[in-house]
Amino acid sequence: MAVPRDYAYDEEQEMLKSAVKRFVSDIEPLSSLRSSLAGTEDPHLGDTRLGYFDLDAWARMTSLGWQALALPEQAGGADMGLVSAVAVVEEIGFGAMPSPLGVTLESSFLLREMNSEAALEVSRRIVDGEAVTWGFMTSEGSLDVSVNGVQENEGVLKGAVHFVQDLQKCKALLLPATNSGRTAWFVVELDSPGTSIKRDRIVDLTRDQGSVLFENVQATQLSDYLPDNQVYQRARPALLTLISADIAGSAEWMLQTTVEYAKTRIQFDRPIGFFQAVKHPLVDVMVHIDGTRSLVYAAAATFDHEREGALPAALSAKASASETAEFSANRGTQLHGGIGFTWESDVQIYHKRLIHSQHLLGDGMHHRRELAALL
Amino acid sequence: MALDRSFKDQVEFAAYCREWLAKNRPEPTRIPLPQAAYEVTLPEHREYLEDWQNKCYKAGLIATDLPVEYGGHGFEGFQQVATSEVQKANVPYFINWIGLGMAAPTLLTHGTESQKRNFLPTIFSAKDIWCQGFSEPGAGSDLASLQAKAERKGDSWIVNGSKVWNSLGALASWMLLLVRTDRNDKYGGLTYFVCAMDSPGVSVKPIHKMTGESGFNEVHLEDVVIPDDQRVDEVGAGWKVAMSTLTSERGAATGVGAVASSDSPMSHVERLVDLAKSTTRNGLSSWDDPAVRDRITRLYVRVSALVENGKRAQSKHLSGSAMRLPLQFKLVHSEILQEIHQVALSILGPSSSLYVGDADAVEEGKWALGYMNTYTNTISGGSSEIQRNILGERVLGLPKTK
Ligand SMILES: Cc1cc2nc3c(=O)[nH]c(=O)nc-3n(C[C@H](O)[C@H](O)[C@H](O)COP(=O)(O)OP(=O)(O)OC[C@H]3O[C@@H](n4cnc5c(N)ncnc54)[C@H](O)[C@@H]3O)c2cc1C
Numbered sequence: 001m002a003v004p005r006d007y008a009y010d011e012e013q014e015m016l017k018s019a020v021k022r023f024v025s026d027i028e029p030l031s032s033l034r035s036s037l038a039g040t041e042d043p044h045l046g047d048t049r050l051g052y053f054d055l056d057a058w059a060r061m062t063s064l065g066w067q068a069l070a071l072p073e074q075a076g077g078a079d080m081g082l083v084s085a086v087a088v089v090e091e092i093g094f095g096a097m098p099s100p101l102g103v104t105l106e107s108s109f110l111l112r113e114m115n116s117e118a119a120l121e122v123s124r125r126i127v128d129g130e131a132v133t134w135g136f137m138t139s140e141g142s143l144d145v146s147v148n149g150v151q152e153n154e155g156v157l158k159g160a161v162h163f164v165q166d167l168q169k170c171k172a173l174l175l176p177a178t179n180s181g182r183t184a185w186f187v188v189e190l191d192s193p194g195t196s197i198k199r200d201r202i203v204d205l206t207r208d209q210g211s212v213l214f215e216n217v218q219a220t221q222l223s224d225y226l227p228d229n230q231v232y233q234r235a236r237p238a239l240l241t242l243i244s245a246d247i248a249g250s251a252e253w254m255l256q257t258t259v260e261y262a263k264t265r266i267q268f269d270r271p272i273g274f275f276q277a278v279k280h281p282l283v284d285v286m287v288h289i290d291g292t293r294s295l296v297y298a299a300a301a302t303f304d305h306e307r308e309g310a311l312p313a314a315l316s317a318k319a320s321a322s323e324t325a326e327f328s329a330n331r332g333t334q335l336h337g338g339i340g341f342t343w344e345s346d347v348q349i350y351h352k353r354l355i356h357s358q359h360l361l362g363d364g365m366h367h368r369r370e371l372a373a374l375l
Numbered sequence: 376m377a378l379d380r381s382f383k384d385q386v387e388f389a390a391y392c393r394e395w396l397a398k399n400r401p402e403p404t405r406i407p408l409p410q411a412a413y414e415v416t417l418p419e420h421r422e423y424l425e426d427w428q429n430k431c432y433k434a435g436l437i438a439t440d441l442p443v444e445y446g447g448h449g450f451e452g453f454q455q456v457a458t459s460e461v462q463k464a465n466v467p468y469f470i471n472w473i474g475l476g477m478a479a480p481t482l483l484t485h486g487t488e489s490q491k492r493n494f495l496p497t498i499f500s501a502k503d504i505w506c507q508g509f510s511e512p513g514a515g516s517d518l519a520s521l522q523a524k525a526e527r528k529g530d531s532w533i534v535n536g537s538k539v540w541n542s543l544g545a546l547a548s549w550m551l552l553l554v555r556t557d558r559n560d561k562y563g564g565l566t567y568f569v570c571a572m573d574s575p576g577v578s579v580k581p582i583h584k585m586t587g588e589s590g591f592n593e594v595h596l597e598d599v600v601i602p603d604d605q606r607v608d609e610v611g612a613g614w615k616v617a618m619s620t621l622t623s624e625r626g627a628a629t630g631v632g633a634v635a636s637s638d639s640p641m642s643h644v645e646r647l648v649d650l651a652k653s654t655t656r657n658g659l660s661s662w663d664d665p666a667v668r669d670r671i672t673r674l675y676v677r678v679s680a681l682v683e684n685g686k687r688a689q690s691k692h693l694s695g696s697a698m699r700l701p702l703q704f705k706l707v708h709s710e711i712l713q714e715i716h717q718v719a720l721s722i723l724g725p726s727s728s729l730y731v732g733d734a735d736a737v738e739e740g741k742w743a744l745g746y747m748n749t750y751t752n753t754i755s756g757g758s759s760e761i762q763r764n765i766l767g768e769r770v771l772g773l774p775k776t777k
Contacts, residue, residue, distance in 0.1 A: 273773035291680030
């Protein structure tokens with residue numbers, strides 16, 4: 001099947017995307033996030049910071065079914081594909097919204113590859129409004145089950161996973177575990193006996209993150225035992241594309257906000273956007289964002305319609321998105337001057353989300369190395 | 376000129392184009408063609424390229440979607456298909472690139488009915504080659520400061536002044552000409568004409584480029600008489616018409632079939648990969664050098680983004696605000712092309728010094744020559760700096776630099 005010229009992005013996706021945009025801008029996620037941060041500002045002296053989670057907003061989102069849009073109809077999902085998911089996540093990124101929606105959508109693309117009644121059961125829980133995350137990174141940050149991975153024996157897990165995203169907002173965790181060199185996927189309830197959670201103190205204020213340790217934890221098997229962590233390999237292009245979409249959204253906010261500032265901030269009797277040292281880099285930020293956005297929709301449409309080409313398209317998208325994240329964050333803060341460096345400015349919130357996303361699942365260099373092998 | 380057959384859809388038309396191009400690919404010329412249409416000067420190249428363009432026109436690959444009464448083929452939504460097949464086929468470029476990419480779209484938008492009927496068919500067939508007389512020694516980026524002037528005399532205009540950097544001027548029979556008709560109004564005092572290059576008083580003097588090639592020219596105009604029916608749009612509307620020409624020039628990739636250089640950016644990246652794989656230094660292939668490989672892969676990603684930008688610009692919902700993507704095309708394309716050549720020279724190392732004509736030069740010295748010629752794209756048609764001003768001002772709404 002060929003990738004449709006317009007990425008199969010129709011009225012339906014457009015309506016969904018604008019609904020998400022309206023929703024996010026109505027709830028103003030950053031103003032409620034800010035009140036939760038009071039007293040935690042100083043990394044040396046401040047209080048411990050809990051990941052902020054607006055439960056009410058999540059309930060409203062799930063009543064609209066956005067968390068289930070990519071799940072199969074069999075589980076009560078909308079079966080809409082990655083192009084639709086990407087459209088939603090772009091808006092979440094634009095609003096820098098603290099929400100488990102991203103990880104739950106990612107989890108649904110993993111679940112789709114597991115082909116089991118148990119995986120459908122987890123999918124139904126998502127349909128019912130439960131947030132689910134996933135992860136299997138080692139403490140050095142590698143995503144390779146053959147190195148220090150969690151071990152399974154008779155349904156019981158031992159080991160640890162690290163850098164799990166939005167952990168505090170979720171009830172359950174999907175992860176691969178190995179048994180005699182082969183890998184299957186499991187679901188663990190995060191409050192089950194033997195599970196302990198170590199919360200990370202992270203730079204990004206809009207997400208939370210942590211490690212999960214398993215000391216003989218009972219888990220439910222979701223997939224067959226397969227070589228090469230196939231479930232992950234098949235879902236991976238979708239995961240990379242979703243994070244890239246989040247970046248495209250956050251970077252667009254950074255661009256628009258910095259452009260607005262450049263039109264209104266007067267120095268040397270002119271708006272600073274008059275000066276080419278300000279104007280031209282802003283154009284370059286736009287060029288970065290547009291390239292990323294095009295690659296994101298291309299990767300999503302390729303995943304939906306031409307699976308065999310999905311990996312290179314997704315590697316390109318994340319390679320591009322990582323650079324866009326770094327560059328837009330960098331120019332956004334720099335061109336705001338002192339005000340952009342303050343805690344008070346939202347620029348810092350986006351800057352941190354962007355550089356966090358830049359490195360999630362690997363940065364540009366990492367993905368280019370893998371892509372090069374395919375050229 | 377209507378093709379006397381019909382096609383069910385784009386897929387069927389694409390198949391037809393592919394088949395036609397495969398069957399009709401011309402034999403190479405005795406002396407190799409220059410890398411792009413800008414540098415064509417030899418009569419034998421000219422004839423060969425005119426003949427090639429005319430064949431493509433007759434086959435429906437040029438003016439594909441234009442009305443039959445102007446020499447078009449009257450299809451809908453097929454031009455893009457034809458252009459992309461031509462680019463993929465690795466065939467010679469179209470010599471009348473300025474005619475196809477600039478003159479035709481300008482005349483279609485601003486020309487009179489009789490101008491369209493008279494000029495368009497011979498642009499498509501390459502019977503008449505066109506050039507562009509905008510820049511002057513004192514007016515480059517600040518084009519509207521130009522001084523060549525036209526004064527009305529009865530039903531005609533008398534034109535005096537000097538144009539420069541005029542590409543294809545030595546081969547052209549017609550010129551798009553922007554001149555001043557009012558000294559007191561910088562932008563509103565400009566008027567747009569088409570001028571026959573064989574008019575008495577027109578003289579053309581070739582200029583050599585940094586590559587040593589020729590291709591652009593000085594054009595002097597001394598009491599040249601231009602009939603008023605060769606005026607395009609109103610007196611004083613020249614700036615508006617010139618902007619529409621430049622918009623076509625910058626986005627000319629699909630236009631009415633314009634292909635100034637038959638290489639797509641992706642084919643350049645592919646050749647760069649091949650170059651790296653086939654070059655060894657210190658016993659190692661350049662491709663195995665992680666620094667080289669990362670630079671090339673980064674270019675691959677940027678070119679992929681450029682290609683996808685082109686597709687997204689056509690999509691109904693994802694294209695964003697109207698000019699945001701189209702205005703980026705020339706800037707991004709030209710800078711990527713330049714960097715591709717810079718990386719190629721790095722891979723070649725010391726042998727990047729060997730130029731066209733040296734028996735040991737890799738690929739006949741095309742990388743060194745091509746490198747220099749990439750400045751054509753970053754300077755002409757509004758430099759990269761000017762493109763950034765335009766994007767910053769027109770798309771982002773930042774205050775005007777002037
Ligand atoms: C190969 C080639 C073919 C050409 N063919 C044609 C042709 O067929 N017909 C035709 O009419 N013209 C043609 N041109 C001319 C071309 O359009 C001009 O060279 C171009 O517009 C730049 O003008 P300039 O050379 O006078 O440079 P200048 O305008 O003097 O610019 C010099 C430098 O200053 C920068 N600069 C100028 N103004 C600004 C500003 N406001 N902000 C920031 N930077 C600025 C420029 O970007 C450039 O880097 C051709 C040029 C080349 C190189």
